[in-house]
Amino acid sequence: MSNESPAQKLTTWAAGSDGAWVDLIRSRLGPLLLILSTPPAAILFWIVCTFEPFDGSLLPLLTAKGWRSVAAHFPSPSLAAAEMILVFVVLETALLQWLPGKDFFGPITPSGNRPRYKLNGIAAWLVTHGLFFGCSYGLGLFSAGVVWDRFGPMLITLVVFALVLCLLLYVKGRVWPTCEDRSVSGNFIWDYYWGVELHPELFGINLKQLINCRISMMGWSIIVCSFAAKQGELFGHVSNSMLVSVAITVVYLLKFFWWESGYFTSLDIMHDRFGYYICWGVLAWVPAVYALTAQYLVLRPYDMPAALAAAIFVVGLAAIYVNYAADEQRQRVRETGGNTTVWGRAPDLIHARYTTADASEHESLLLASGWWGLARHFHYVPEIALALAWSIPAGFEHFVPYFYLTFLILLLADRATRDDKRCRNKYGADWDEYCRRVPAKIIPGLY
Ligand code: NDP
Numbered sequence: 001m002s003n004e005s006p007a008q009k010l011t012t013w014a015a016g017s018d019g020a021w022v023d024l025i026r027s028r029l030g031p032l033l034l035i036l037s038t039p040p041a042a043i044l045f046w047i048v049c050t051f052e053p054f055d056g057s058l059l060p061l062l063t064a065k066g067w068r069s070v071a072a073h074f075p076s077p078s079l080a081a082a083e084m085i086l087v088f089v090v091l092e093t094a095l096l097q098w099l100p101g102k103d104f105f106g107p108i109t110p111s112g113n114r115p116r117y118k119l120n121g122i123a124a125w126l127v128t129h130g131l132f133f134g135c136s137y138g139l140g141l142f143s144a145g146v147v148w149d150r151f152g153p154m155l156i157t158l159v160v161f162a163l164v165l166c167l168l169l170y171v172k173g174r175v176w177p178t179c180e181d182r183s184v185s186g187n188f189i190w191d192y193y194w195g196v197e198l199h200p201e202l203f204g205i206n207l208k209q210l211i212n213c214r215i216s217m218m219g220w221s222i223i224v225c226s227f228a229a230k231q232g233e234l235f236g237h238v239s240n241s242m243l244v245s246v247a248i249t250v251v252y253l254l255k256f257f258w259w260e261s262g263y264f265t266s267l268d269i270m271h272d273r274f275g276y277y278i279c280w281g282v283l284a285w286v287p288a289v290y291a292l293t294a295q296y297l298v299l300r301p302y303d304m305p306a307a308l309a310a311a312i313f314v315v316g317l318a319a320i321y322v323n324y325a326a327d328e329q330r331q332r333v334r335e336t337g338g339n340t341t342v343w344g345r346a347p348d349l350i351h352a353r354y355t356t357a358d359a360s361e362h363e364s365l366l367l368a369s370g371w372w373g374l375a376r377h378f379h380y381v382p383e384i385a386l387a388l389a390w391s392i393p394a395g396f397e398h399f400v401p402y403f404y405l406t407f408l409i410l411l412l413a414d415r416a417t418r419d420d421k422r423c424r425n426k427y428g429a430d431w432d433e434y435c436r437r438v439p440a441k442i443i444p445g446l447y
Contacts, residue, residue, distance in 0.1 A: 031193035035276055039159045042288035046152055047073050049295045056296050056398045075152030082157050092214040095124040106264040111180040112356045115199045117209050117264050121257030128218055145230030147223050148298055155288055162283035166276045173197040195275025208269055216282035220290055221253040227294040231301055239301035240309040241393035245293050248316035248390040255324050262327045271422055293391050293401040316389030319382040326371035326379035333367045342370035352430035368437045375440035377416040416441050
């Protein structure tokens with residue numbers, strides 16, 4: 001950002017100034033708008049999916065009746081919801097700490113650190129889902145649709161808790177930082193929104209791994225499973241549209257835990273600091289918006305022709321595979337120092353040099369063939385395709401089940417631009433060489 005010192009830029013590999021107006025929008029107006037608009041929007045979607053006169057449509061928001069319904073149904077935090085969230089957080093913290101798993105060291109940070117992570121995501125997923133369904137169907141402690149029953153109070157509790165947590169993280173970053181990978185611009189709006197620390201820890205626990213992976217992504221999986229169960233409880237059977245949508249989502253999340261080490265080399269972890277954008281996003285926006293198609297479907301069971309359901313499921317799986325294959329290719333090339341094959345041939349590589357804050361020089365491999373030779377961010381295409389596959393089962397009557405898809409397209413377009421800037425700042429002429437060899441940003445030949 002424009003108000004960071006050159007030294008801070010070096011410790012973040014942030015992009016340079018884009019001009020006064022763009023900087024004003026990016027560092028003050030845009031963040032302020034998002035901080036003010038996304039918390040109520042997160043709740044609004046729940047009301048739209050659940051209550052009259054909406055019936056899953058946003059149009060009643062244009063009427064007084066619609067807004068009276070919003071006021072009447074706006075949830076309050078509840079003790080029961082807070083208890084459920086607390087139990088889940090304690091469980092996931094314990095599983096992360098105590099289930100066996102290898103240590104994984106992330107990429108070198110701008111300050112020269114290597115954060116440590118624990119790879120036991122699949123085991124944690126199995127235990128979490130085993131406990132959830134065992135306690136509901138086996139022991140009868142609660143109904144499997146419990147998340148749907150308490151979703152409003154849970155969402156508002158998460159929204160408020162995450163807002164406060166981001167403030168605590170800001171204070172922690174300023175007075176009690178975990179390491180040197182942090183920066184304070186002096187612009188409170190930006191520092192709250194973007195965060196101060198890159199890899200904050202609490203009692204030795206890596207907060208990004210705990211909150212992004214084990215609370216948010218794990219929670220997303222439990223939420224959609226509970227939504228499917230609720231449809232079964234309400235209507236006596238689970239429609240194939242719900243089954244297909246939830247199955248694609250769950251396979252995608254299982255892939256996420258299988259590939260968790262790859263996530264630690266992604267932008268969320270390597271670049272984005274832990275403030276509102278990431279922390280509030282994963283704690284409140286993910287449950288509210290990422291599970292929206294399944295949420296929409298709970299009260300709208302619809303059985304597609306079996307062949308169509310099967311075709312959508314296969315397309316979803318194929319998109320998950322391509323997205324995984326692209327991520328895996330980049331990771332494997334780096335791990336093997338390029339001594340591997342990509343699509344059956346020796347990889348096309350660029351040896352990209354960069355410098356860390358302690359002035360020491362390093363080198364990374366940039367892959368310019370395989371999926372990474374089609375476009376610099378081609379893996380976003382299957383990411384969008386798989387989200388389309390889990391949205392289509394909701395039909396085309398309303399926009400709400402496609403809100404996540406729309407949001408994702410905007411998010412990934414912005415992300416590709418941000419990543420290009422970050423990499424150009426980090427690698428200089430070597431990144432320019434990659435752009436020369438692979439000119440497309442996301443869609444080969446088009447964009
Ligand atoms: P990427 O996987 O695109 O990683 C970006 C980093 O990879 C760059 O900063 C650079 O880091 C390195 N890199 C860039 N180009 C190359 C190359 N040619 N060869 C080798 N390394 C390269 O990060 P994302 O976080 O964007 O995506 C990770 C996954 O998460 C993807 O599958 C994506 O689809 C998914 N995703 C999902 C989102 C959602 O909300 N559903 C949102 C965002 C991502 P370095 O400094 O190491 O060189």
